[in-house]
Structure formats: C-alpha cells, structure tokens
Amino acid sequence: MKTYEVPQEIQDANTLEDKLELLKHIGRSFSVYRVDCGSCNGCEIEIFAAITPMWDPERFGFKLVANPRHADILLCTGPVTRQMYYPLLRAYEATPDPKIVVALGACGVSGGIFYDAYSVLSGIDKIIPVDAYIPGCPPHPASIIYGLTTALGVMEQRLEKVSFEEEGELPSLVKDSVIGNILFERDLLVEAKKLMSYIFGRKLFDKYLAALVKSGDIKNTKATKESVTEAMKIEDDPRYAECMGILHNKIYAQYVPCEEEDKISLHRVEWSKGL
Amino acid sequence: MKCDKFIEALSQKVKVLEVTRQYEDQVTALVELNDLPEAVRFLYYDVGGYLSTMVANDEREINKHYALYYALSIEGGKMFEGDEIEQDEKCFVTVKVLISPDSLTFPSVTPVVPACVWYEREAYDMFGLVAEGLPDKRRLALSDDWPEDLFPLRKDAMDYRHRPDMVDHDKEPEYNFLKPEGSGMVELPLGPLHITSDEPGHFRLFCDGDTIIDADYRLFYQHRGMEKLAENRMNYDQMGYLAERVCGICGYAHAIACIESAEKSVNLEIPARAQAIRIVCLEIERLHSHLLNIGLACEVTGNYNAFMHLFRIREYSMKLAELVTGGRKTYGNVVMGGLRRDMTGKEIKKSLEILQIIEVQVNEVWDAIMDDKRQVKRWTGVGILDKQVARDFSAVGPNVRGSGIKRDTRYDHPYDFFKHIEFEVAVAHGCDVLSREMVRYMELKSSISIIRQCFELMPQTAIIIEPELNVKPENFALAYDEAPRGENVHWVMQGNAQKIYRWRCRAATYNNWPSLRFQFRGNNIADAALIVCSLDPCFSCTERVTVVDVNSKKSKILTNKDLKSFSRTQKDSPLKDIRC
Amino acid sequence: MLKLLDISKKYGDATHKYPFEPYVVADNFRGKPAYKFDLCIGCAACGIACPSNAITVQFNEDQSKLVWEFDCGRCIFCGRCDEVCPTAAITLSNEFELAVKFDKNALIQRGELETQYCSKCNKPFSAKRLVHYGYECLSKANLGEKRLKEAENYLTVCPTCKKTATATSFTRGEEMVIE
Numbered sequence A: 001m002k003t004y005e006v007p008q009e010i011q012d013a014n015t016l017e018d019k020l021e022l023l024k025h026i027g028r029s030f031s032v033y034r035v036d037c038g039s040c041n042g043c044e045i046e047i048f049a050a051i052t053p054m055w056d057p058e059r060f061g062f063k064l065v066a067n068p069r070h071a072d073i074l075l076c077t078g079p080v081t082r083q084m085y086y087p088l089l090r091a092y093e094a095t096p097d098p099k100i101v102v103a104l105g106a107c108g109v110s111g112g113i114f115y116d117a118y119s120v121l122s123g124i125d126k127i128i129p130v131d132a133y134i135p136g137c138p139p140h141p142a143s144i145i146y147g148l149t150t151a152l153g154v155m156e157q158r159l160e161k162v163s164f165e166e167e168g169e170l171p172s173l174v175k176d177s178v179i180g181n182i183l184f185e186r187d188l189l190v191e192a193k194k195l196m197s198y199i200f201g202r203k204l205f206d207k208y209l210a211a212l213v214k215s216g217d218i219k220n221t222k223a224t225k226e227s228v229t230e231a232m233k234i235e236d237d238p239r240y241a242e243c244m245g246i247l248h249n250k251i252y253a254q255y256v257p258c259e260e261e262d263k264i265s266l267h268r269v270e271w272s273k274g275l
Numbered sequence B: 001m002k003c004d005k006f007i008e009a010l011s012q013k014v015k016v017l018e019v020t021r022q023y024e025d026q027v028t029a030l031v032e033l034n035d036l037p038e039a040v041r042f043l044y045y046d047v048g049g050y051l052s053t054m055v056a057n058d059e060r061e062i063n064k065h066y067a068l069y070y071a072l073s074i075e076g077g078k079m080f081e082g083d084e085i086e087q088d089e090k091c092f093v094t095v096k097v098l099i100s101p102d103s104l105t106f107p108s109v110t111p112v113v114p115a116c117v118w119y120e121r122e123a124y125d126m127f128g129l130v131a132e133g134l135p136d137k138r139r140l141a142l143s144d145d146w147p148e149d150l151f152p153l154r155k156d157a158m159d160y161r162h163r164p165d166m167v168d169h170d171k172e173p174e175y176n177f178l179k180p181e182g183s184g185m186v187e188l189p190l191g192p193l194h195i196t197s198d199e200p201g202h203f204r205l206f207c208d209g210d211t212i213i214d215a216d217y218r219l220f221y222q223h224r225g226m227e228k229l230a231e232n233r234m235n236y237d238q239m240g241y242l243a244e245r246v247c248g249i250c251g252y253a254h255a256i257a258c259i260e261s262a263e264k265s266v267n268l269e270i271p272a273r274a275q276a277i278r279i280v281c282l283e284i285e286r287l288h289s290h291l292l293n294i295g296l297a298c299e300v301t302g303n304y305n306a307f308m309h310l311f312r313i314r315e316y317s318m319k320l321a322e323l324v325t326g327g328r329k330t331y332g333n334v335v336m337g338g339l340r341r342d343m344t345g346k347e348i349k350k351s352l353e354i355l356q357i358i359e360v361q362v363n364e365v366w367d368a369i370m371d372d373k374r375q376v377k378r379w380t381g382v383g384i385l386d387k388q389v390a391r392d393f394s395a396v397g398p399n400v401r402g403s404g405i406k407r408d409t410r411y412d413h414p415y416d417f418f419k420h421i422e423f424e425v426a427v428a429h430g431c432d433v434l435s436r437e438m439v440r441y442m443e444l445k446s447s448i449s450i451i452r453q454c455f456e457l458m459p460q461t462a463i464i465i466e467p468e469l470n471v472k473p474e475n476f477a478l479a480y481d482e483a484p485r486g487e488n489v490h491w492v493m494q495g496n497a498q499k500i501y502r503w504r505c506r507a508a509t510y511n512n513w514p515s516l517r518f519q520f521r522g523n524n525i526a527d528a529a530l531i532v533c534s535l536d537p538c539f540s541c542t543e544r545v546t547v548v549d550v551n552s553k554k555s556k557i558l559t560n561k562d563l564k565s566f567s568r569t570q571k572d573s574p575l576k577d578i579r580c
Numbered sequence C: 001m002l003k004l005l006d007i008s009k010k011y012g013d014a015t016h017k018y019p020f021e022p023y024v025v026a027d028n029f030r031g032k033p034a035y036k037f038d039l040c041i042g043c044a045a046c047g048i049a050c051p052s053n054a055i056t057v058q059f060n061e062d063q064s065k066l067v068w069e070f071d072c073g074r075c076i077f078c079g080r081c082d083e084v085c086p087t088a089a090i091t092l093s094n095e096f097e098l099a100v101k102f103d104k105n106a107l108i109q110r111g112e113l114e115t116q117y118c119s120k121c122n123k124p125f126s127a128k129r130l131v132h133y134g135y136e137c138l139s140k141a142n143l144g145e146k147r148l149k150e151a152e153n154y155l156t157v158c159p160t161c162k163k164t165a166t167a168t169s170f171t172r173g174e175e176m177v178i179e
Helices: A008-012 A016-025 A042-050 A082-094 A105-110 A141-151 A182-214 A221-234 A238-255 B004-013 B033-048 B114-127 B226-232 B236-244 B251-265 B272-300 B304-325 B345-371 B373-379 B387-392 B397-401 B416-420 B433-457 B508-520 B525-534 B552-564 C002-011 C045-049 C080-084 C128-139 C145-155 C159-172
Strands: A030-036 A062-064 A073-077 A100-104 A132-134 A162-164 B016-023 B026-031 B049-059 B065-074 B091-099 B105-107 B130-132 B186-190 B202-208 B211-218 B476-483 B486-494 B500-506 C033-035 C055-059 C065-071 C090-092 C108-117 C124-127
Touching: A016 A100, A030 A042, A030 A082, A042 A073, A042 A105, A042 A141, A042 B304, A073 A082, A073 A105, A100 A105, A100 A141, A105 A132, A132 A141, A182 A221, A182 A238, A221 A238, A238 B345, B004 B016, B004 B026, B004 B033, B004 B091, B016 B251, B016 B476, B026 B033, B033 B049, B033 B065, B033 B091, B033 B105, B049 B091, B049 B114, B049 B476, B049 B486, B049 B500, B065 B114, B065 B486, B091 B105, B091 B476, B114 B130, B114 B508, B186 B525, B202 B525, B211 B508, B211 B525, B226 B236, B226 B500, B236 B251, B236 B500, B251 B272, B251 B476, B251 B486, B251 B500, B272 B304, B272 B345, B272 B416, B272 B433, B272 B476, B272 B525, B304 B345, B304 C002, B345 B373, B345 B433, B345 C002, B373 B433, B373 B525, B387 B508, B397 B433, B397 B486, B397 B508, B416 B433, B433 B525, B486 B508, B508 B525, C033 C065, C045 C055, C045 C080, C065 C124, C080 C090, C108 C128, C124 C128, C128 C145
Parallel strands: A030 A062, A030 A073, A073 A100, A100 A132, A162 C108, B026 B091, B105 B130
Antiparallel strands: B016 B026, B049 B065, B065 B091, B186 B202, B202 B211, B476 B486, B486 B500, C033 C090, C055 C065, C065 C108, C108 C124
16 A cells, blocks of 8 residues: 655655754753544553653653644654544644654554554554654553653663574473372462462462472371461461462362361451451 | 333334343344334333444344344433432343345434434444435545445455555545534634644534634544454454553443453353452543543643642552553453452552542642632533433433433443442533533542442452353343443444454443534633533544534524523633634 | 642652652553563464464474564553463563664564474474473373373374374274374
8 A cells, every 4th residue: 555655855854864963952952742643542641641740851851832843753642543644744744854753652653453454554654754662552651751861862772672593491391290290280370360360370379389388298188278277377468368268278179189177268357467 | 021111112112023132131122124213212212211322233144134233221311300210120222123235224313313323324434324314424434535435344345454545645635514504604623633632633613703603523533443353353352452442541441341241242240359350440540530631621721730730649540550450551451251460458458548648639639629710610601511412412421410410320230349339420410511520520539439349348259260152153242331431332242263243332422422512502712622621532432433413403402502501701711722 | 729839839849750760660560571582482372362463473484493573562561471471481571661763673572493393294383392391291290101102292293184193093993193
C-alpha cells in the first residue's frame, strides 16, 4: 500500500546534523505538540499525568503547546488509524523544520496489539521518520520523562540490541522431587498458581515446599502436618498461610495418603494474626 | 423464571417466533422483520427498558441470514418515583430478527426509539444492512476514504489485514456535516487535534454570535478494527488484552465485560475471590477516572489550582492501581476463569492506607472547590441534558444520573460480588455540568467504601479456575458492568477453534454521544469544551466512526424546550477555551 | 480559592525528584521482560501466549537455528510470557527506562538455539534444548529403565513421523514402537 512520501524539501531540512543542531539549542526549553493518532487514550493520560506537578517536566523546559506551528517536538501516540493519517500529516508538515518526532507507547512504536488490523497503519514510523521511541503500554510517566530527556541528550540510552548466537551449557533445569516424583511438584505449582496467581503462587510454592522439607520425613503425614502448621503460624501474611493449608489438604493428600485428622484445619482464627 | 413475564407481554403485541434463554437473566425473542420497530418500542417505552446494545451479525454460515439483536435492559422508565421494575425482575430481553442476504434491508427502529440511531448506521457501515426509514444514512464508523462497497465485518468481505489504498494526503475526502438552515450563522470547527480535548474528534458548532444553535460531530477517528481483529487473530486467552485496549481509562471495565460475556456464554461461575478483586479493580478505575474528570472540568474553566491538586491526589489512585495490578493502568489482569493476580495481606494493608489518604484529601479539595462561587457558577446551568432526552437516547453513567435518572448497572443488574455489597446510587437533579460533577464526587466516596467492603469480605478461595472450553459454537451472551462513564455492554458469540464468532463491544460513551448536540444547544461557545468534558467522553471507547443524525420527529419537540434555557452568558469566564 | 492555597501549603512540594534521583516502582511492577538466554529451551510457549505477537519463535532461513526474538516496541507488558515460561527464562523486570534514539533495533532481543532434526525424516522440528529438557523431566518422573529408553527415542521424532508411525502400527494391529 502506498503511503506518504516525505517531500524533498522537508527531507533536506531534517538531516541528522540539523536535528542535532536543533537539540543543542532547545536543551533547556522545548515545545511539544501532542498528536493522538488513534491511541486507546492510555498514553494521553500518562502524558497528562507526566505534566502535572508530581512529575513537573517544566524543570527541563518541557512545554505543551496548542499548535504544531509552535512545536519543536511532535509527540505521537497510537497505531495511526486511517482517519488520523491525514491530520497527522497536516500536523507534521505544519511543524517548523527541523523537527523531532517521538513515537510513544507500544502502538506508536510498532502498532502494538493492533499491528495487523485493517484500520490501522502500524505505527508512526511507517508514515513519517521517527527520531525517538518510548515503548510501554502505556509508558510510566517516569518512562516518558526518561524518554524525553534521553532524546535531548540529558540522560543516556540504556537499551541496545541483544543477540545471543552461541549456546552455552544448559544448566540442569529440573530439580529432584522431594517425594521422588516430579508430578507432585508440577501439580503443586499449578495449584499454587490457581490459588494465588503466577507471581505470588511461585512464592507460595517455595514457602510450602520449604515447610514440607523442614519436617524431615516427607512421607510421614503427622510430621508434615506439624511442620506446615508451624510455618502457617509464623507466616505474617494471612493469605499465604491459608493457601499453604489449602495446598497441603489438596495436593499433598493426593500423593501421600492422609487420614482426615492429618488435614489442616483452615479456620482462620487458629493462626490469623488479624488483618 | 426471570424475564418470562416480559416475553409474555411481548407476545401479546407481536408474534414471537422463538424464545431462547442465554443466561438466567437473559432471553432472546425472535420476531418477524416487520414487527421489529413495534417490538423494540413496546419493550422500550411501554414495559420500561433502555437500549443496552444492538448487534448486527453475519450468520450466513449458520442460518443463511444476517441477524440483528436489539438488547434491552428491562429496568423501568425511571422517569418518576415508582416508575421502576421490581429489583428481582430486572433482566435483559433481546429482540432478534433475521435479514435475508437478498434484501439486506430492515425497518428502522430509530423513528420510534431514537436511541437506536448510531447502532443502525453502524450496521450499514460494517455489514451493508440498510435501515429503511432511518433519517440520516451517512456512514458511521469507517474512514472517509474507505471504499463504498466494502463491509469489513462480513465474514467473506476481506482478510482482517486488508488495507485499501489511501488517497493522496492533500486530497483528503471532506465529511458532509449536517447544517441548520438560515443565514448569519458562523461555523466553528473544533478538532480533530485540539488542545482542550485529549483525543481526536471533530466538532462543528453552528453559532449565532456566541451562542451555539446546533452542532454536528464526526468521531471514530480512532476506529482500529478491533472486532474483526478479535474474530480472526485472538483466542480466548488473548482477547482480554485486546478488550482492555479499547480504552486507556476504563480498560479494565471493558476487559471484565468482554471476558464475562465469554464466561456467561459457557455458563462459567468464577471463584468468589476473583469476583471481589475484579470489583476492587473496577472501583480503583472509577477513582482515577472521576478524579481525572473533575480535574479536567476545573481545568477547562481555568481553575488550574484545583486541577493540579486533583491530579496530585490522582497519583495516589495510580499508585493503588500499580500495587494491585502491577501497572499504572489496570491492564493485564483478566483471563477467562478468573484473574492473573491475587492480593496478599500486604497489598490489602497498603491499599487501605492509600485509600485513607485519598478519602481525606478528596474531601478537602472538593470542599475548597465548592466554596469557590465562581467555579460553581461556571458549572451551573451549563450543558443541560433534559431528562426526556436522556430517556430517549438511553444515556448512561454520571451523565444520566446527573439528570435525575437512577440508572446504575451495579444497582440494576448486580454483577459479580456486588450482590454482597451495600452502596447508594448517586443521583443529582440539576441536569447540568454541576450535577454531573456532584455525582462523580459522590461516586468517589462510594467507591472507596465499596473497596473497603470488598477487603473486609474477601473470600478465601482460589483466584482462577480452569475454564471448561468445550464451547458450543453459536452460543452467545451479553455481559455488562458499570465503567466510570456508565454501562459497558459486551456481546460475544462463540465460534470454533477457541475463537469467537462475533464480539460486539459497546462502550459507555457510545450511548452518550447522540444526546450531546442537545446539550450544546443554547450554550455559549466558551462552554463547548466544558460540556464535552462533563460528558467525560472517551473517544477511543466509541472506537468506530460516527455523526449524529437529525431525528426529525423528536428534535422538533425538544428544540423548543432547549431554546428556553437559551443564552446563559458567563461573563466571569476565567478562560476563553475556544480559540476561533 | 484561598482554601486551595492553604491545601498547597499543607502538602508542600509533591514533585518526584526523578530523574535526578532514582524512582522506585511498586513491587511486582510489570516492566520490561528480561530474557535469560541460558535458560531458554525454545519451547515457544511465550510466542503462542503473547497477545501482541511481540515474541516470535521461528527457524532461520537455512533452518540451522531456531530464533527466538522479542520486540520491546510491540510489547504490551502483560506478563503472559512470564506466566507460561516453564524455566523462568523470561521474567518481567522492574525496568521502565526503555526509550531509544534513532535506531529502533535497540529494542530487539534475540537468541539462536540449535535445531533438533528428526531422527526419522531428518527434518528440523524443534530445539535441541527442548528435547534435552523433556528427557530430564522424564528421567525424574519415576519411570522404569525400559520406558525411559523408549521415551528417549520418541523425543527425537518429529510430530509428523509420530503420526505416520501411529497410523501404520494401528492399521497393522501392532503395539506402536519407534526405534
């Protein structure tokens, strides 16, 4: 599909030298014009948040302006919808040369989750030349401030392309099972994730397993019950405590036959330190 | 069972061909094509319903027809005390019709129920279904340069990645705005890129001197083609992330509604803890959205001081969101069957601390704003949304509650954990910007109390269950929730291979736009930005392309009313918002 | 009006010092996914889960390597990759300072993994590390010596050949064995 070609005179006025020259001059005072090319609004709000006193980018001379003709920097968000294609170009051509274009957010950088939909053109740089990219969905106000200060040369760029081409030795990824069957650990982790989601579930898994190992004899249901209950008592967080109990009753009991009395009572009062 | 009563009443009026039940509170009645306007009108005005959504669907693969689903929330007209249906009888009744692919036409419902206007125009845009009798047949959602005969949501029309050629950028097609007749009128364009509005939308204000006589607008600058994308590329696990990105502010509400409609169509009940945390996140979203809107309403009237304070407080709600979901936007949390992130005791404790800060500081700032007579005067009597207009156009959210109609999905159709929560529906009767902001302030307070109640009652269950995905193709259901801007309704029809057949997302603002021109009329142009702001519009939510049509019958009656509230000149305006 | 000024006085300076002082995000913040190449087994779970297709896992042109590639510019920071990764090779970090200048390629991370060829038809079908990982799991899963040996054979056969073998042995009425 044929899209916009940057006219020769704009190209000539926007060489890298020109831009670096401009950046030198606007180091402490620059005007930014926002162009929303069909973003979900998340990036707009974060820009808004970034220009409030909490972040106060006027410390670096950042100023939002109402007209592209006053702008040094175009801050573009969104995957460029068909209908915003024309206004974007109008804004681009109206901005005085040389101009810096910043693409903000996953959509602006590459189209984000919408990258191949029929009504978008997959990112600002498919239409006009872009000088700086600020990924994030949406970017944190701190990311936006970092991005702008990086573009101005105040901060250093952190990321660079990383490519690994030679494989090293693969470390052993599978730990030995505590009860001699890794299916136990597998089920345990699955259940822990169901109970407390993947982030906290992994912590829960570690906590529970540590408590189990501490009992000394994992096949001994009395010992494990005691050890897990003890761990639940000293646990600060009531949610972890109750989930350790649930794991014990549900998964451990599947692998090591338990009597009813070997199960842990889940009544909150017994260990809760109160919320 | 629920709904049976209404179906019974409907079958007295028109011939009901088939009744199917999707969920305990959702039934669908198939009627003859010619009975469609009468059936919808009867349910809307006689029984007492509001239009929740209208879905057009290409069902040629299933039954060789196109189908239309008019989903009505049966809750009573709510125009006066007692005009409301019993709490346990409120439900959703959908009127379905089939349209033959040979005729591609259906009788328009808009002349009898004005709320249908955008939906019917969109049906043409996306499917080429023509509403006979629709006063305004301009295209709605697609860009101006879109080929005339290409209807993207037809299953056989095109690949979801197909991008027709753009025209040369100097020759951008002009949009045809509706102009009132008469001389001496000034046409004032606003947008699509305008400093007072965050997002692109083009407004044409038609003015006599400083007074707005009428307005027309073209939105859908942000049509991204999500519905087609979801049907083709996404599976159920990924859909939630797409739904979130309908809107950057009320994204969570969209994700919940979308995922819950998929869950409802397979009759999946999620764990209680997940329900509670879903509500916590929804209310956090309401906190930051309302703080944003009250702040902006101060900003467009020049009260920067209050705006900055509200944004300072808003940062606390963002912190809360970061704590609960791991990002400042409540993104990336919802999956079918539950949630992806639990709250441990540590998070809950910290959240309660932050809530305390927000509550204290919001009260302080709001008192200071209300003490400022200039600010209050600037909001009073501006952008009147007449109660009858709100009723006719099925307005939602603080917009409708500011006009004295007690409509709140959390109260009408309690979803998830709301069955266990007590809260007051905030209603104000002034119909103006002040009332809407009052409603938002009251909701801030009730949100804080709702979050606290959720923490107190937090159930000890798992956070997610394995969804049984033996889905039955062609099953459909709708799900709803109360986003900060009002009711979001999503409608999902199951398809094969872990994909959906059709997803219809109706954002809150979609129902609020059509009545905006009535709110504009008779106001000073300096207030235009304020009026748009008080609607708390979310352009990207609306997501497709539209202009409001002149509804000849209704607008005649209403113009007179509107003219009465003509000309309230604000001499003390601290800021001229509109630069002509 | 003056009340607002009082509030300003009460709460004082609210501005974050960032970037002159580091900004601390919340625990479990969803920042840039960090890739540990040494742990990656090339199972492509992340590539399948990724809603925005920011992660791709595919063979290079001569099929000698399986290339894992991540484009941070398209990433929506949902953390699905973290959730599904069996070896914790990709985890969300706290990093939010992601902007790059002029060259978008700086947003890319990639890793090349050795290809596993099918022991029957010699076509590439997976990464060597995945096969190795599969074997390691099985060896700790309480299997007998003989079953383990069989499993080892299965692991190096591509899905197409497995299907063919199943169909053949099924039509012959034999128990399926791949040697």
